[in-house]
Amino acid sequence: MITFLDGELIEKEPARLVLNVGGVGYELFIPLSSYDKLPPPGAQCRVLTWLCIREDAHTLYGFATDAERKLFLLLMTVSGIGPKTALGALSGMSTRELKAAIVGSDFKRISSISGIGKKTAERIVVELKDKLSDAEALEAVAGAEPQSPDDLRARDAILALIALGYKQAEAQAAIRKVLPSLPADAKVEDVVRRALAAK
Numbered sequence: 201m202i203t204f205l206d207g208e209l210i211e212k213e214p215a216r217l218v219l220n221v222g223g224v225g226y227e228l229f230i231p232l233s234s235y236d237k238l239p240p241p242g243a244q245c246r247v248l249t250w251l252c253i254r255e256d257a258h259t260l261y262g263f264a265t266d267a268e269r270k271l272f273l274l275l276m277t278v279s280g281i282g283p284k285t286a287l288g289a290l291s292g293m294s295t296r297e298l299k300a301a302i303v304g305s306d307f308k309r310i311s312s313i314s315g316i317g318k319k320t321a322e323r324i325v326v327e328l329k330d331k332l333s334d335a336e337a338l339e340a341v342a343g344a345e346p347q348s349p350d351d352l353r354a355r356d357a358i359l360a361l362i363a364l365g366y367k368q369a370e371a372q373a374a375i376r377k378v379l380p381s382l383p384a385d386a387k388v389e390d391v392v393r394r395a396l397a398a399k
Contacts, residue, residue, distance in 0.1 A: 206246045228262030231290035237264035267295045278327045288315040302328050357391040
């Protein structure tokens with residue numbers, strides 16, 4: 201398996217690049233998130249890769265970061281998702297945004313990505329939510345932009361439960377269950393205490 205390529209960036213487009221490695225030009229298909237991180241043509245760079253071997257073609261996919269490649273491979277474990285759809289998902293959102301949408305069961309946001317419908321978005325959430333590590337879930341929740349004071353309070357309470365050893369899915373469910381019964385001015389500590397008492 202080809203893990204990475206070091207060489208001179210010859211061509212750079214939003215969906216593909218050409219890398220000159222020892223006089224051989226490699227074409228790689230990339231997500232938009234990687235395109236933004238690449239140096240200008242003519243510069244030396246390293247591109248992480250994944251090789252797709254099929255009867256009719258050998259296709260190289262490239263990534264600027266390990267996080268992008270890992271999420272790409274994780275997306276392809278979902279039934280019905282191949283390399284093109286996984287690449288499209290990474291082009292539609294940053295890795296952190298996509299993880300936050302998965303952790304938050306945000307079907308609507310995921311289905312807004314070109315090429316991903318409602319049913320595929322639901323499969324992504326159902327099949328990947330528990331595959332994200334606690335650290336990834338923590339990063340995703342912490343990186344998600346709060347939309348209101350309620351969202352901020354819920355986010356902080358979820359982070360607190362994860363820090364106490366809860367799985368991210370359990371933490372979300374616990375906070376979602378108790379939040380409506382609490383007054384609007386309840387503090388994060390109150391939300392966490394109520395969630396712990398309700399367990």
